[in-house]
Amino acid sequence: MDLSAFVATHGGVIPSSWLRARRVSSRRLTDALRSGVLIRPRRGWVAVPTADPELIRAAGEGVVITCISLARRRGLWVLKEPEWHVAAPSHAGHVGLPGAVTHWRTPLVPRPPGSLEDEIENMLVQVALCQPDDAALAIWESALRTGRADIDRLRNLPLPEPASRLLDQVTPWSDSGLETIAVVRLRWLGLPLRPQIWIAGHRVDLLIGDRLVLQIDGGSHVGAQRDSDNRHDAELRLRGYHVIRVGYRQVVDNWPEVQALVMAAVAAGLHRRPR
Structure with a gap:
Protein backbone atom coordinates (compact mmCIF):
# COMPACT_ATOMS: atom_id res chain seq x y z
CA MET A 1 0.00 0.00 0.00
CA ASP A 2 1.25 3.44 -0.94
CA LEU A 3 1.00 5.33 2.36
CA SER A 4 0.99 8.80 0.84
CA ALA A 5 -1.71 7.87 -1.68
CA PHE A 6 -3.84 6.22 1.01
CA VAL A 7 -3.69 9.24 3.31
CA ALA A 8 -4.32 11.65 0.42
CA THR A 9 -7.42 9.78 -0.75
CA HIS A 10 -8.83 9.87 2.78
CA GLY A 11 -8.71 13.64 3.13
CA GLY A 12 -4.98 14.14 3.57
CA VAL A 13 -5.06 14.01 7.39
CA ILE A 14 -6.01 10.81 9.24
CA PRO A 15 -5.53 9.10 12.60
CA SER A 16 -2.44 6.90 12.50
CA SER A 17 -4.64 4.10 13.90
CA TRP A 18 -6.21 3.83 10.45
CA LEU A 19 -2.82 2.73 9.11
CA ARG A 20 -2.20 0.30 11.94
CA ALA A 21 -5.61 -1.26 11.25
CA ARG A 22 -4.31 -1.99 7.76
CA ARG A 23 -1.24 -3.75 9.12
CA VAL A 24 1.17 -0.89 8.47
CA SER A 25 4.11 -1.53 10.79
CA SER A 26 5.49 1.06 13.18
CA ARG A 27 8.82 0.81 11.37
CA ARG A 28 7.28 1.64 8.01
CA LEU A 29 5.31 4.53 9.46
CA THR A 30 8.45 5.88 11.17
CA ASP A 31 10.37 5.67 7.91
CA ALA A 32 7.61 7.58 6.09
CA LEU A 33 7.71 10.32 8.73
CA ARG A 34 11.51 10.56 8.69
CA SER A 35 11.62 10.81 4.91
CA GLY A 36 8.96 13.52 4.81
CA VAL A 37 6.47 11.41 2.87
CA LEU A 38 4.16 11.94 5.83
CA ILE A 39 4.13 14.51 8.61
CA ARG A 40 2.74 14.26 12.15
CA PRO A 41 0.45 17.17 13.19
CA ARG A 42 0.36 15.68 16.68
CA ARG A 43 0.64 12.30 18.35
CA GLY A 44 -1.90 9.90 16.86
CA TRP A 45 -2.27 11.75 13.53
CA VAL A 46 -0.48 11.73 10.19
CA ALA A 47 -0.86 13.86 7.09
CA VAL A 48 0.59 14.35 3.66
CA PRO A 49 2.63 17.58 3.47
CA THR A 50 0.28 18.99 0.81
CA ALA A 51 -2.87 18.48 2.91
CA ASP A 52 -5.29 21.30 3.65
CA PRO A 53 -3.47 23.50 6.22
CA GLU A 54 -6.70 24.07 8.12
CA LEU A 55 -7.21 20.32 8.56
CA ILE A 56 -3.59 19.92 9.65
CA ARG A 57 -4.11 22.69 12.20
CA ALA A 58 -7.32 21.08 13.49
CA ALA A 59 -5.58 17.73 13.92
CA GLY A 60 -2.65 19.44 15.61
CA GLU A 61 -4.90 21.22 18.08
CA GLY A 62 -7.19 18.26 18.71
CA VAL A 63 -10.34 20.10 17.58
CA VAL A 64 -13.08 19.86 14.97
CA ILE A 65 -13.87 22.72 12.56
CA THR A 66 -17.44 23.96 13.07
CA CYS A 67 -19.77 26.98 13.14
CA ILE A 68 -19.07 29.75 10.61
CA SER A 69 -15.63 28.37 9.75
CA LEU A 70 -17.20 25.13 8.53
CA ALA A 71 -19.99 27.06 6.81
CA ARG A 72 -17.35 28.92 4.82
CA ARG A 73 -15.59 25.65 3.96
CA ARG A 74 -18.90 24.22 2.71
CA GLY A 75 -19.41 27.17 0.39
CA LEU A 76 -22.29 28.65 2.37
CA TRP A 77 -23.03 32.35 2.61
CA VAL A 78 -21.05 33.75 5.54
CA LEU A 79 -21.21 37.42 6.48
CA LYS A 80 -17.91 37.65 8.36
CA GLU A 81 -15.43 35.21 9.85
CA PRO A 82 -12.98 37.22 11.95
CA GLU A 83 -11.95 34.19 14.01
CA TRP A 84 -11.52 30.45 13.58
CA HIS A 85 -14.42 28.48 15.08
CA VAL A 86 -13.79 24.98 16.38
CA ALA A 87 -15.40 22.39 18.64
CA ALA A 88 -13.48 20.64 21.38
CA PRO A 89 -14.37 17.38 23.14
CA SER A 90 -15.61 17.72 26.70
CA HIS A 91 -12.62 15.77 28.05
CA ALA A 92 -10.25 18.40 26.62
CA GLY A 93 -10.93 20.80 29.48
CA HIS A 94 -12.53 24.19 28.97
CA VAL A 95 -9.40 26.08 27.98
CA GLY A 96 -9.96 28.18 24.87
CA LEU A 97 -7.63 27.85 21.92
CA PRO A 98 -5.70 31.10 21.36
CA GLY A 99 -6.84 32.86 18.21
CA ALA A 100 -10.01 30.79 17.92
CA VAL A 101 -13.57 30.58 19.23
CA THR A 102 -13.94 27.20 20.92
CA HIS A 103 -17.37 25.58 21.23
CA TRP A 104 -17.90 23.00 23.97
CA ARG A 105 -21.49 21.95 23.36
CA THR A 106 -22.16 18.21 23.13
CA PRO A 107 -23.06 17.57 19.47
CA LEU A 108 -26.59 16.51 18.55
CA VAL A 109 -25.22 14.24 15.82
CA PRO A 110 -22.32 12.05 17.03
CA ARG A 111 -19.01 12.85 15.38
CA PRO A 112 -17.35 9.79 13.82
CA PRO A 113 -13.85 8.95 15.10
CA GLY A 114 -11.21 10.81 13.14
CA SER A 115 -13.50 13.68 12.16
CA LEU A 116 -11.88 17.06 11.68
CA GLU A 117 -15.01 18.75 10.31
CA ASP A 118 -18.34 18.75 12.11
CA GLU A 119 -21.61 17.29 10.88
CA ILE A 120 -23.72 19.87 9.05
CA GLU A 121 -26.51 19.71 11.65
CA ASN A 122 -24.07 20.36 14.49
CA MET A 123 -22.59 23.25 12.55
CA LEU A 124 -26.02 24.86 12.07
CA VAL A 125 -26.79 24.52 15.79
CA GLN A 126 -23.48 26.17 16.66
CA VAL A 127 -24.24 28.98 14.21
CA ALA A 128 -27.65 29.53 15.82
CA LEU A 129 -26.09 29.75 19.27
CA CYS A 130 -23.09 31.84 18.24
CA GLN A 131 -24.11 34.32 15.55
CA PRO A 132 -26.59 37.24 15.39
CA ASP A 133 -30.01 36.19 14.13
CA ASP A 134 -29.69 37.79 10.70
CA ALA A 135 -26.26 36.30 9.94
CA ALA A 136 -27.32 32.91 11.33
CA LEU A 137 -30.52 32.82 9.29
CA ALA A 138 -28.54 33.66 6.15
CA ILE A 139 -26.32 30.60 6.74
CA TRP A 140 -29.30 28.34 7.49
CA GLU A 141 -31.11 29.40 4.32
CA SER A 142 -27.91 29.01 2.31
CA ALA A 143 -27.48 25.45 3.65
CA LEU A 144 -31.04 24.50 2.74
CA ARG A 145 -31.02 26.30 -0.60
CA THR A 146 -27.84 24.51 -1.72
CA GLY A 147 -28.95 21.11 -0.45
CA ARG A 148 -26.19 20.90 2.17
CA ALA A 149 -28.83 20.41 4.87
CA ASP A 150 -32.19 18.66 4.91
CA ILE A 151 -35.10 20.40 6.61
CA ASP A 152 -36.83 17.14 7.59
CA ARG A 153 -33.70 15.86 9.34
CA LEU A 154 -33.42 19.14 11.21
CA ARG A 155 -37.06 18.96 12.29
CA ASN A 156 -36.46 15.52 13.79
CA LEU A 157 -33.63 16.73 16.02
CA PRO A 158 -34.06 18.05 19.59
CA LEU A 159 -32.87 21.51 18.63
CA PRO A 160 -32.12 24.14 21.27
CA GLU A 161 -34.48 27.10 21.28
CA PRO A 162 -32.36 29.49 19.13
CA ALA A 163 -31.96 26.83 16.44
CA SER A 164 -35.63 25.85 16.61
CA ARG A 165 -36.58 29.51 16.16
CA LEU A 166 -34.39 29.79 13.07
CA LEU A 167 -35.91 26.64 11.62
CA ASP A 168 -39.35 28.25 11.92
CA GLN A 169 -38.12 31.33 10.05
CA VAL A 170 -36.25 29.79 7.11
CA THR A 171 -37.70 30.23 3.64
CA PRO A 172 -36.49 29.09 0.22
CA TRP A 173 -37.08 32.48 -1.37
CA SER A 174 -34.01 34.62 -0.65
CA ASP A 175 -31.38 34.26 -3.37
CA SER A 176 -28.45 35.34 -1.20
Missing part, protein backbone atom coordinates in the same frame (compact mmCIF):
# COMPACT_ATOMS: atom_id res chain seq x y z
CA GLY A 177 -27.50 36.03 2.38
CA LEU A 178 -27.74 39.77 1.75
CA GLU A 179 -31.44 39.43 0.98
CA THR A 180 -32.01 37.33 4.09
CA ILE A 181 -30.27 39.94 6.23
CA ALA A 182 -32.35 42.74 4.69
CA VAL A 183 -35.60 40.88 5.40
CA VAL A 184 -34.65 40.22 9.02
CA ARG A 185 -33.60 43.82 9.59
CA LEU A 186 -36.74 45.31 8.02
CA ARG A 187 -39.36 43.12 9.71
CA TRP A 188 -39.94 45.78 12.35
CA LEU A 189 -41.62 47.93 9.68
CA GLY A 190 -44.64 45.62 9.85
CA LEU A 191 -45.02 45.70 6.06
CA PRO A 192 -45.24 42.78 3.63
CA LEU A 193 -41.71 41.76 2.63
CA ARG A 194 -41.59 39.53 -0.44
CA PRO A 195 -38.16 38.41 -1.69
CA GLN A 196 -37.46 37.12 -5.16
CA ILE A 197 -40.78 37.78 -6.87
CA TRP A 198 -41.18 38.35 -10.61
CA ILE A 199 -42.00 41.84 -11.86
CA ALA A 200 -41.59 42.96 -15.47
CA GLY A 201 -39.93 39.73 -16.56
CA HIS A 202 -37.24 39.60 -13.88
CA ARG A 203 -36.95 38.80 -10.21
CA VAL A 204 -36.56 41.63 -7.74
CA ASP A 205 -34.57 41.09 -4.56
CA LEU A 206 -37.22 42.42 -2.20
CA LEU A 207 -40.64 44.01 -2.68
CA ILE A 208 -41.70 46.08 0.33
CA GLY A 209 -45.43 46.70 0.49
CA ASP A 210 -46.93 47.04 -2.97
CA ARG A 211 -44.51 49.31 -4.83
CA LEU A 212 -41.16 49.71 -3.07
CA VAL A 213 -38.39 47.57 -4.59
CA LEU A 214 -35.06 47.06 -2.82
CA GLN A 215 -32.34 45.73 -5.12
CA ILE A 216 -29.07 44.57 -3.55
CA ASP A 217 -26.01 44.33 -5.76
CA GLY A 218 -23.38 41.68 -5.16
CA GLY A 219 -19.96 41.47 -6.76
CA SER A 220 -21.37 40.25 -10.10
CA HIS A 221 -23.29 43.42 -10.83
CA VAL A 222 -20.87 44.83 -13.40
CA GLY A 223 -20.71 45.00 -17.18
CA ALA A 224 -23.59 43.27 -18.96
CA GLN A 225 -25.26 42.45 -15.63
CA ARG A 226 -25.23 46.11 -14.66
CA ASP A 227 -26.74 47.09 -18.04
CA SER A 228 -29.50 44.51 -17.60
CA ASP A 229 -30.21 45.75 -14.08
CA ASN A 230 -30.40 49.35 -15.25
CA ARG A 231 -32.89 48.41 -17.98
CA HIS A 232 -35.02 46.52 -15.47
CA ASP A 233 -34.91 49.42 -13.00
CA ALA A 234 -36.17 51.74 -15.75
CA GLU A 235 -38.98 49.34 -16.62
CA LEU A 236 -39.98 49.11 -12.96
CA ARG A 237 -40.18 52.88 -12.66
CA LEU A 238 -42.29 53.12 -15.83
CA ARG A 239 -44.71 50.68 -14.17
CA GLY A 240 -44.99 52.84 -11.07
CA TYR A 241 -42.51 51.13 -8.75
CA HIS A 242 -39.98 53.02 -6.63
CA VAL A 243 -36.54 51.38 -6.80
CA ILE A 244 -33.81 51.63 -4.18
CA ARG A 245 -30.59 49.98 -5.33
CA VAL A 246 -27.78 49.44 -2.80
CA GLY A 247 -24.49 47.53 -2.75
CA TYR A 248 -22.93 44.79 -0.64
CA ARG A 249 -20.86 47.18 1.47
CA GLN A 250 -23.84 49.35 2.28
CA VAL A 251 -25.76 46.37 3.65
CA VAL A 252 -22.82 44.84 5.48
CA ASP A 253 -20.95 47.90 6.74
CA ASN A 254 -23.44 50.78 6.64
CA TRP A 255 -26.89 49.34 7.26
CA PRO A 256 -28.24 52.55 8.88
CA GLU A 257 -27.84 54.26 5.49
CA VAL A 258 -29.91 51.57 3.79
CA GLN A 259 -32.52 51.64 6.53
CA ALA A 260 -32.78 55.42 6.31
CA LEU A 261 -33.47 55.22 2.55
CA VAL A 262 -36.21 52.65 3.09
CA MET A 263 -37.75 54.61 5.98
CA ALA A 264 -37.82 57.81 3.91
CA ALA A 265 -39.51 55.99 1.03
CA VAL A 266 -42.10 54.45 3.37
CA ALA A 267 -42.72 57.82 5.04
CA ALA A 268 -43.41 59.27 1.58
CA GLY A 269 -45.88 56.46 0.87
CA LEU A 270 -43.81 55.08 -2.00
CA HIS A 271 -44.54 51.54 -0.87
CA ARG A 272 -48.28 51.95 -1.50
CA ARG A 273 -50.19 51.31 -4.69
CA PRO A 274 -51.47 54.60 -6.15
CA ARG A 275 -55.18 55.16 -5.51
